[in-house]
Amino acid sequence: MVPLLQDRRARVSSVSGASVLRVGGRELRPTAVFDSYWRFAAARQAVYTARLEGRGQPWTDDPILSRYRFTNCFRAADRVSQVLIADVIYRGSQQWEEVFFRTLLFKVFNKASTWGLLEDALGAIRWDSYDYRSYDAVLSSAFARGERLYSAAYIVPPPQLGEERKHRNHLRLLEMMMVAGAPGRVLAAPTMRDAYEVLLAFPAIGPFLAYQYLIDLNYAAQMPFSEMDFVVPGPGAKDGIRKCFGRSADGIEADVIRYMADSQEEHFSRLGLSFGGLKGRRLQLIDCQNLFCEVDKYARVAHPEIAGISGRSRIKQAYRKDAAPITAWFPPKWGLNPVH
Incomplete structure (x- = not known):
């Protein structure tokens, strides 16, 4: 199990390891939510891995992650994406x-x-x-x-x-x-x-x-693009970015997402977190974008004092156990599926 929450002093002091970031031509000063982004990613991926391996609960020590529903770190691993890839596209x-x-x-x-x-x-x-x-x-x-x-x-x-x-x-x-x-x-x-x-x-x-x-x-075999080519920040991601960096990041959200994707190993290492990715696949731009959406929700409980854009203060969806087994079949062009 990967514990996520620490006492608030530990969360805030850990930010000092990345007190000023230069992104998109600006200096950004991370809040406590910035480190929670990386801790959340590590803990959520650990839950996914434990479920995929058939391990019993509890999958995490984090009470927020245990109580509320959050999507996977990797968009393609979520249930709806799995249906789309395996049962619709291919x-x-x-x-x-x-x-x-x-x-x-x-x-x-x-x-x-x-x-x-x-x-x-x-x-x-x-x-x-x-x-x-x-x-x-x-x-x-x-x-x-x-x-x-x-x-x-x-x-x-x-x-x-x-x-x-x-x-x-x-x-x-x-x-x-x-x-x-x-x-x-x-x-x-x-x-x-x-x-x-x-x-x-x-x-x-x-x-x-x-x-x-x-x-x-782009999951289809015919499409040639990399998920590192281009990103469009959605409203939820902009909320999460605001919580991580304040108003200084307004207008450069795509640059911030690219920074997160490019520097992920540095920050997982800085915080002593284990993150093996999706069978070795790094977080892509779309995944970092989605993680900002999830961390926006997470921070409503973990960091209620840090405001986003929307002003939402509750997480609406509680975690409900799904008895159906989770699947892990990805676009064959990624080279992640078992070779039979």
């Missing part, structure tokens, strides 16, 4: 247009049960046999039964494309993207930022969603 036709269609259809809802509804009713999910009325009938029927179609993980605003229901407008949006040649344009983009701009141009896909969708598409 199952079915590997023609790029079909992979793009399946990925975006899944991610619009971001809920495995909604994907299961569609597969059970329609069979193989394919763009070349797509029929709006059939897909709408399945989703509308589930909606009428009171089933939740969308994940609560993050807000997916509905595009205004002439339909009455949110899910219908999202089906129309996906049709629009396919007809407009978005799959080919994303794949042909010379840089990750250019691919992001393709997605950003469509209705109701703002900066946060465009980046998240691109990360999901």
